[in-house]
Each structure stands twice: as C-alpha cells, then as structure tokens.
Amino acid sequence: MDFQLTDDQRALRTGVRELLTGRFGREQLRAAVDTPGLDRALWRELGEAGFFALRLPEADGGVGLGLPEAVLAFEEAGRALLPGPLVATHLAAGEVPGAATGERVVAAVDGTLVEWLDEADVVRGDVTGAVAMRSADPLTPLHRVPRAAPADPVAILLTAAEQLGSAARTCELAVQHARTREQFGQPIGAFQAVKHLCAEMLVRVEVARGAVYAAAVTADPLDIAAAGLLADEAAGQGARDCLQVHGGMGFTWESDVHLHLKRAWVRARRGHSAADAEEALAEDLLSPAAR
Amino acid sequence: MDLAYTPEEEEFRARLREWLGKVLPTLPPKPSPDDWPARRAYDLGWQRMLYDAGYAGLHWPVDAGGRGATPTQHLIFLEETEKAGAPYVGANFVGLLHAGPTIAAEGTDEQRARWLPPVLRGEEVWCQGFSEPDAGSDLAALRTRAWRDGDDYVVSGSKIWTSHAEVADWCELLVRTDPEAPKHRGISWLAMPMDAPGITVRPLRTLAGSTEFAEVFLDEVRVPVANRVGPENDGWRVTMVTLSFERGTAFVGEVVASRRVLGELAREARKNGRWDDPALRRRLGRLNAEFRALWRLTQWNVSESERTEGVPGIGGSVFKLRYSHARQELYDAAAEVLGPESLDLSREWTLDRLSSLSYTIAAGTSQIQRNIVAERILGLPKGR
Numbered sequence: 001m002d003f004q005l006t007d008d009q010r011a012l013r014t015g016v017r018e019l020l021t022g023r024f025g026r027e028q029l030r031a032a033v034d035t036p037g038l039d040r041a042l043w044r045e046l047g048e049a050g051f052f053a054l055r056l057p058e059a060d061g062g063v064g065l066g067l068p069e070a071v072l073a074f075e076e077a078g079r080a081l082l083p084g085p086l087v088a089t090h091l092a093a094g095e096v097p098g099a100a101t102g103e104r105v106v107a108a109v110d111g112t113l114v115e116w117l118d119e120a121d122v123v124r125g126d127v128t129g130a131v132a133m134r135s136a137d138p139l140t141p142l143h144r145v146p147r148a149a150p151a152d153p154v155a156i157l158l159t160a161a162e163q164l165g166s167a168a169r170t171c172e173l174a175v176q177h178a179r180t181r182e183q184f185g186q187p188i189g190a191f192q193a194v195k196h197l198c199a200e201m202l203v204r205v206e207v208a209r210g211a212v213y214a215a216a217v218t219a220d221p222l223d224i225a226a227a228g229l230l231a232d233e234a235a236g237q238g239a240r241d242c243l244q245v246h247g248g249m250g251f252t253w254e255s256d257v258h259l260h261l262k263r264a265w266v267r268a269r270r271g272h273s274a275a276d277a278e279e280a281l282a283e284d285l286l287s288p289a290a291r
Numbered sequence: 292m293d294l295a296y297t298p299e300e301e302e303f304r305a306r307l308r309e310w311l312g313k314v315l316p317t318l319p320p321k322p323s324p325d326d327w328p329a330r331r332a333y334d335l336g337w338q339r340m341l342y343d344a345g346y347a348g349l350h351w352p353v354d355a356g357g358r359g360a361t362p363t364q365h366l367i368f369l370e371e372t373e374k375a376g377a378p379y380v381g382a383n384f385v386g387l388l389h390a391g392p393t394i395a396a397e398g399t400d401e402q403r404a405r406w407l408p409p410v411l412r413g414e415e416v417w418c419q420g421f422s423e424p425d426a427g428s429d430l431a432a433l434r435t436r437a438w439r440d441g442d443d444y445v446v447s448g449s450k451i452w453t454s455h456a457e458v459a460d461w462c463e464l465l466v467r468t469d470p471e472a473p474k475h476r477g478i479s480w481l482a483m484p485m486d487a488p489g490i491t492v493r494p495l496r497t498l499a500g501s502t503e504f505a506e507v508f509l510d511e512v513r514v515p516v517a518n519r520v521g522p523e524n525d526g527w528r529v530t531m532v533t534l535s536f537e538r539g540t541a542f543v544g545e546v547v548a549s550r551r552v553l554g555e556l557a558r559e560a561r562k563n564g565r566w567d568d569p570a571l572r573r574r575l576g577r578l579n580a581e582f583r584a585l586w587r588l589t590q591w592n593v594s595e596s597e598r599t600e601g602v603p604g605i606g607g608s609v610f611k612l613r614y615s616h617a618r619q620e621l622y623d624a625a626a627e628v629l630g631p632e633s634l635d636l637s638r639e640w641t642l643d644r645l646s647s648l649s650y651t652i653a654a655g656t657s658q659i660q661r662n663i664v665a666e667r668i669l670g671l672p673k674g675r
Contacts, residue, residue, distance in 0.1 A: 179671060190674045206588065
C-alpha cells in the first residue's frame with residue numbers, strides 16, 4: 001500500500017496549478033466576474049494542456065491517465081474557481097468531437113439544472129423547456145429543465161475534487177487573513193475563537209481529501225458517494241467559516257470568499273442529492289460485505 | 292496513489308489470520324472488568340502468546356527486540372486482530388506504546404536490557420505518571436518534585452488519571468528536578484518501581500461507574516538515579532520523542548471497531564423497526580461516509596509515515612479531532628436506535644456511550660488539539 005501522490009502525480013498537480021495561476025489568476029477571476037461569458041481562448045489552452053483529454057487513451061490522442069490524475073486536475077480547477085462546464089466537457093472527450101481539444105464547449109443536464117447552456121456548442125441531455133435562472137453564482141449561468149437526468153458517478157467524483165480544491169483554498173485564505181489582520185493589538189489568528197475555526201476547516205479538508213483520493217483509486221460508487229458528502233461539507237462550511245474570519249470584508253462583493261461559497265452551493269446541487277447518497281450508504285451497512 | 296497491498300503485505304495478513312484462527316479459541320474466558328489482577332493476568336497472557344508467535348513489539352526497532360515492521364504491516368496487524376476479536380493491548384498499553392519505545396529510543400544499553408524484554412514477553416506492566424491535579428492540558432506545569440539524595444531521587448507529589456496503577460510493576464514518571472528552570476526545561480523522566488515505599492494508589496470512579504484509572508500519591512518515594520532515562524532536566528524532550536512511534540496507526544483498531552458497531556446499529560434498527568425512519572437511515576449513512584473517510588485518512592497517514600520514515604505527529608491531531616467527535620456521534624446514533632432502552636446500562640452501547648465522552652478529553656482535549664493544528668500546521672500565532 002502506498003496511498004500517497006507519486007512523483008508524476010505531484011508534477012501534474014504543480015503543472016496544472018502553474019497553468020491556472022498564470023492564466024486564471026486573481027485579476028482574470030475578477031475580470032470574469034465583471035464580464036460574463038466563457039473565455040474560449042482559455043478553453044482551448046486547457047484542451048491543449050490535456051485537461052479534457054486526460055483520461056483518453058494515448059492511441060485516441062489522449063493523455064492516457066486515470067481518475068486519480070483527473071481528480072488532482074479538478075482539485076486545482078476548484079482552487080482557482082475556474083469557470084465553465086469543465087466536468088461535462090471532460091466527460092464528453094472521446095465522445096463529442098472537439099471536446100477533448102477544447103475546440104468545442106460541451107454542457108450537460110445534471111439533475112434538473114444545466115450550467116453554461118447558452119455558451120455551449122453541444123448539450124448532452126434533454127433541454128426541452130429549459131428556462132434561464134438568475135444564477136446565484138456570478139460565474140455559473142444556470143438553466144432549469146423539466147426532466148431530470150440521472151447522476152453519473154464520475155461527474156460526482158470530479159465535482160467532489162473541485163469542492164476539495166475550493167475548501168483547501170478557503171482554508172488558506174482564512175489563515176492568511178487571520179495572520180495579518182490585527183485587532184485588539186494582535187493578529188486575530190492569535191485568538192482561540194478564530195484559531196479553532198481555522199483548525200476545523202483544515203480537519204474537514206483533510207478528511208475530505210482522504211475520501212476523494214480513495215474514491216479516485218477505487219472508483220467504487222459508495223466511496224464516491226461518501227467523497228461527495230464530505231467534500232460538499234468541506235467546501236460549503238469552509239467558505240462560510242472563511243467568510244466569518246474575514247468579518248465585514250468577507251461580506252463584500254470585492255472579496256473572493258463569496259465566489260467560493262456560491263460555487264460550492266452550485267456544485268453541491270450536482271449529481272445525486274445528499275439524501276440519496278446517505279440512503280445508499282445506509283443500505284450498504286446492511287450488506288453482508290460490510291461486516 | 293495505491294491502495295493495494297503488496298504480495299508481502301498480503302502474505303503477512305494471511306499468516307496472521309491463520310494464526311489468530313488457531314489461537315483465539317484457546318484463550319481463557321474474559322475476566323470481569325472490575326477484577327484488575329485477573330485483567331492483568333489475561334492481558335499479559337495474550338502478550339506472551341504474541342511473543343511466542345513472533346508478533347510482540349511488531350513496530351519496535353529490531354535492536355530493541357522488536358520486529359521492525361513497516362507502518363503498513365502494523366496497520367494490518369491492528370486491523371486483523373480487531374476484526375478477529377482478539378484481546379486489546381490492555382495492561383500492556385503503556386509498556387508497549389509509550390514507556391517501552393521511550394526506553395528504546397533514549398535508554399542506555401543496561402536500561403534497555405532491564406526493561407524492554409519483560410514488556411515484550413508479557414511479564415511486566417507499566418503505568419503512566421504524567422498528569423497531575425494541577426497539570427492537565429498544561430502538562431509541563433507539573434509540580435511533583437524530585438530531590439537528589441546520594442544515588443536516589445526522593446520524589447513527592449501526586450499523579451492522576453493513571454490507568455492500571457493498582458497492578459503495574461513500573462511507572463513512567465515525569466518529575467520536576469529543577470524548579471528554577473523554565474517549565475519545559477526542569478523535568479526528568481524516571482522509571483519508578485510501584486512497590487517502593489511511600490506510594491499510595493487510590494482508584495478513581497469514572498462517570499461510567501468503572502474504576503478505569505487511579506490517583507497516585509507519592510510521599511518521599513526513593514527512586515534510584517540509575518532509573519532516570521535521558522539527561523536530568525531533559526525529560527520533556529525524552530517524552531515527546533516517543534510520540535513518533537505511533538506512525539499513524541494509533542486509531543486503526545478503533546476505526547475498524549467503529550465500522551463494525553455501525554453495521555450492528557443498522558441491523559438492530561432493521562430488527563426493531565426504527566430503520567423505517569428516513570432521518571435515522573440518513574444519519575447512519577452519513578456516519579458510514581464519516582468512518583469510511585477516517586479509514587482512508589488512516590491509510591493516508593500510515594503511507595505518509597512509511598515514506599518519510601518519520602513523524603506524522605501533528606497529522607495525528609487532525610485525525611484525533613475528527614475521530615473522537617465521530618465516535619461520540621456513533622453512540623448518540625446508537626441511543627437513537629435503541630430508543631428508551633438506551634437508558635438501560637445492561638445494553639453494551641449505553642456504557643460505550645458514556646465511555647466515549649472521554650474521547651474528546653483524553654490524550655489532549657479537542658481544544659488543545661485545535662491549538663496544535665492551528666499553530667503548528669497552519670502557522671497561526673500563539674495567543675498571549
């Protein structure tokens with residue numbers, strides 16, 4: 001057993017992080033908030049970097065890697081708050097021409113929601129009767145559709161990876177703020193009330209990380225269901241605690257915290273509901289294999 | 292990232308399973324929880340069986356008489372013994388997991404030869420004299436004094452939360468040898484024979500009604516200077532070195548046990564009809580996710596310590612914070628499954644629920660653990 005990142009996996013993570021910091025740093029993030037729409041040039045660059053073709057066999061022009069590598073890449077996307085139908089396009093690689101290279105943007109019905117419908121070149125699923133919503137997340141346009149699509153376990157896993165990245169990032173943002181913001185003559189991070197919020201954020205991140213990475217290795221639907229529950233918790237509660245640590249500034253539009261929180265809410269609606277995941281995991285307890 | 296065990300690890304598991312299948316049926320009946328001498332004899336007997344089969348001190352270094360097993364092998368050992376229902380480490384806990392490793396790391400050759408083999412062979416029991424009535428979370432504030440008098444230290448003070456004190460042969464004792472020094476710098480580590488004159492043991496009754504630990508009063512107890520492990524006034528460092536011995540495996544058995552209990556809860560709920568309540572099912576499903584994740588985090592930490600050959604140390608605080616809370620939630624869910632019967636002390640889960648209240652306190656309260664995580668991992672400043 002060696003449940004740690006390999007050197008190649010570390011290199012891949014570093015590579016994706018560098019690409020995204022360079023190409024979608026804070027300035028670009030804020031520009032994307034101010035100017036809605038998908039950056040097609042960035043989408044093609046992601047395609048060239050292999051983001052969508054990551055799991056396609058090399059014989060088919062892909063990178064030939066597996067779910068663990070895809071999870072690491074999507075974790076970085078979650079950290080950077082990279083916008084666009086990333087999961088849908090990644091899943092369409094090899095099935096929809098142009099998806100793998102980033103030449104075409106693919107959206108998909110997930111539950112009763114479609115992200116990025118108007119920007120997509122191809123939409124998978126039945127979008128008859130789609131109605132635009134005023135999306136709570138400024139970086140994710142949303143449509144509602146009448147007929148729900150079934151949940152795809154890989155989509156749930158990649159979403160969990162994005163949640164994990166976002167949770168890790170909000171923990172870092174909270175810690176940075178707590179170390180530098182001074183009140184009562186000392187950094188607020190010296191107060192245990194603040195310190196303990198940050199510690200709990202890290203605990204949620206690390207527990208979710210174990211679950212998400214393991215699910216990437218086993219690809220087992222129940223491991224994926226567990227990973228989804230814990231990653232949703234880490235991202236949602238992490239963003240809220242990050243907001244709390246930032247105080248009044250956290251409540252402003254110019255802070256990035258709300259972007260993490262809103263995206264975490266959007267992602268938590270993808271795939272099956274928390275109730276369905278919990279029911280599946282409860283049923284598992286009665287199976288003979290669980291003894 | 293690889294969760295598969297190597298052929299060597301699988302072979303280790305298979306041999307262990309085979310051995311457990313053979314020896315567990317030959318064990319004597321479990322002693323009554325209140326019969327301490329019988330518990331001591333039972334636990335030492337089990338340790339002797341492990342020794343004879345080559346499993347004693349699995350994770351100890353070879354030059355200390357251990358087997359030098361990898362953290363993964365130790366994980367497999369703890370997982371399989373728990374699954375097979377083997378006895379717990381019990382009275383051997385301090386000897387095998389703290390005092391022994393401390394002596395192995397910091398003791399002289401003579402000290403190692405005197406104290407380590409009896410621990411491995413299941414002949415001597417150790418207890419721990421660290422906490423004091425006024426030194427709990429702030430352990431370094433301990434005040435039990437030791438004065439030099441010729442070749443002896445003369446020790447006076449009191450210790451608390453000492454498990455197995457009534458039946459221990461030795462106590463790993465932290466004493467203050469320099470009251471003038473900063474509090475972490477004036478402490479020494481002594482091996483105190485529990486039959487020395489001047490020691491009074493008074494059992495403490497827990498809220499669960501059992502006498503799991505004791506207060507130990509020391510009135511001018513003479514301990515030979517030769518029983519000091521490490522330099523005088525260096526006892527804090529000597530003690531902390533040993534924490535690395537766990538190498539991510541500290542809660543393996545407990546996570547395995549929690550997952551078993553969770554399955555039992557589901558089956559009990561199905562039997563008594565409470566399974567029809569979707570809120571209860573969801574609660575149990577959420578706990579399943581929780582303990583699956585804690586098992587993965589265990590594998591992660593063990594793999595990490597195997598790679599770094601070092602101290603997972605503070606990663607253990609992250610784990611303990613979540614685990615101790617989850618274990619309490621598990622027994623709260625058990626109460627929900629049992630309904631009114633959760634008030635009946637003859638139900639095992641009722642007592643376990645009471646015992647689980649110590650998990651967020653013992654071995655570093657959750658509040659102290661959060662300070663450790665925040666200051667040592669996240670780098671937040673210490674408060675004034």
